[in-house]
Amino acid sequence: MKAKVVGIGIVVLVIVVGLVQLLRPLPNPQLTLQGAAESVVPGKAQFSFPGEGQSAVAVTGVGLMGATANQTPVPIASLTKMMTAYVVLKHHPLLEGEDGPTLTMTAEDEALYKKDKAAGDSVVKVVAGDKWTERQMLEGLMLPSGDNMAMTLAKWTAGSESAFIKEMNDTAKQLGMNNTTYADVSGVNPASRSTAVDQLKIADAAMQIPAFRDIVKEAQATLPGAGTVYNVDYFVGKNGIVGVKTGSTSQAGGCFVSAMYHNVGGKQVLMLGAVLGQHGGQPLMSALKANLTLLQEAGKYITTSSISKGTTVGSASVPWQSPVPLQTSEDATYIAFPGMTVTRKLVGNNLQVTAGEQKITVPLTQAEQLKKPSLKWRLMRLS
Template sequence: MINVVPPQRPTRHRAGGHWLLISGLLTLLLAAAAVFAVAPLRHPLPAPTVTRTLPASTIIPGKAPRVPWPATGQAALSVERIGSLGTSGGSKPVPIASVSKVMTAYVILTEHPLDRGEHGPKLTVSEQQAAAYPAEQARGESLVPVVAGAVFTERQALQAVMLPSANNLARILAAWDAGSIEAFVAKMNDTAAELGMKDTHYTDPAGYDPGTVSTAVDQVILARKAMKLPAFAEIAAQKQATLPVAGTVHNYNSLVGKDGVVGIKTGSTDEAGGCLVFAAVTKVGGRKITIVGAVLGQPGAHTPEQLDRVFRATRPLVRTATAALGVHPVVRAGDQVATIRGPLDAGTTLNAAQDLTVVGWPGMRVRLDLDIPTVPAELPAEAEHGRLKAITGTGAPIATPLRTGAGLEPPSTWDRIRLHR
């Protein structure tokens, strides 16, 4: 007998379980891939980096001026707010004669300021001060006549000190201001220290005492400060003035009005020789530029010869400085200043938007400072970003904006994923 076994029906639930397993695995794989792809996007992008390609300074091209320094004595030559053209003769403190009166006038005007044209308070010559005149005259001092009871305004007294170089009015002003000459001299030395005149020492307000010593460099420091006082600059530029008792007096500085010279003060004694602190004004590129200098220790047997020698030594210095000054481009519009690099080597350049020009002379060094803010991830082409400044001396910087070259764009999503693989 044959037994027939009927076929069994397939178990469908087993096949369905396999598909569920495969589907779950695919879901997990897709989720893992999504996590792998999205995770890098959570990382912040590296900040773009800036690399400077412009030097920190540059030198104005051309042949540097040859300064005709005097063969003897000391000299210093400077251009206000721009820089120094140099010095000669060393830095040993030497007698400066009536150049000392620049400090006398400076102290008076800082403690008793005057506007241009203003006369200010009055001071009266005492009997004792008037009685000293014959002895001062017998010593051969530079003076103006005075009498007891004569009244000078502050301006007139300063004119007497600065133009005909009156020693007696320097002493009268000192006592009027400080109560005594000694107290005033202490003020002079304190002021010199405050201004950084480290090689200067005053012993009297007139400069008659050879113990009053300084250097050409220190006197240029003082002259630059003094010429910023309106009344001082006005008086130093005068060729003559009218004073009580003396009448019309003339400025010993015969260079005033020549070659742009606008002051400042002469000095001469046997110990000091011929001395002159000077200022001259010239126009460069539409700007008024002040040249300041000092020449000390020029030889001569007497005051007229000493002053003639110092004037002859000074005029070539003024003319050389005036001729040397010009407007010079140190960076041209479009010149590359820096490069910017972003992630995946995306990058651009920063370029000067305008010509950058300075007043100076060939051979002068100009500092170039960059001010570049933090660079964002995206910058369009020709976008303004940062500034370039040219700096000379103590003057205000000359600046130009910086502009990008090509645009800087952040990486795409796919690039960011590749960046972190």
């Protein structure tokens, strides 16, 4: 009798173990990347950086191509106005071709114009009672680089200069401009300081706004009371330059953040250059010429890199079957330049590629379907 009970117990145990084995969740497929997870685009980009000051070159949405080593904060003069315009447009967005709300200039605005003019600052003429649209105010800010218009815009947007400056600095932090401090809205104050690399960050953000792009590529504009005003950026519209902002004071020297489009594989890519602290000869012209050279050099290094459909990039494996190749199910292309870091990883049914600041997701397909495990494997599995 005892033996019979033991036998029944063993049978029950076997049945229970078998059921447990059959009901256990199957392991997820293990994904294995083929090739290096991180690589660097071969070669080295060589730039003719000026011997003085600091410089940097970047591709919008792609990343920093090169920069001088001395990225320490220095006065940036009217480059400050890029952030001023950016904050205004965040508060008062303009659609492409839209003029925006109208503001009537006050006696205080006119007095500010006369005060700044007497001080020898860069100004745009303002007459009390004249009506300016938002677009015209931004043109007055960015083209003739009106210091007085910077103050008018700041008070209109935030109520006071101090409140506007706080927002400028908060925005700088949000954009990762960790070496930038704004002390005023125009750049007259030498305590408004930044680096070439940081100035490319605000230029990148601002140039993503269509209204900003439209304004900074203008060679001239007609404004109320002021008549025709001209862009201090003498190079705009020439040699492919489409902006962005000049700056020049005795403390800052000649400064320029420039922009130029370059055709890469049928796609228009925006390149940005920054040159700060040019003091010899004609400081501003030196900054303008240096930027043109940097952007022309950058264009020679920018290429495209492709991942073709059907490329095997890894494998999926399960314990009961040989690994199955994972292949891209569509073509993918990204912008590349020498020295750029490219990382790859498998996530679910996708290959995720990070190329500089670009993030590309490429769908994957299995070369063959993963099979279900056999009954024998499921009963005999140990893990």
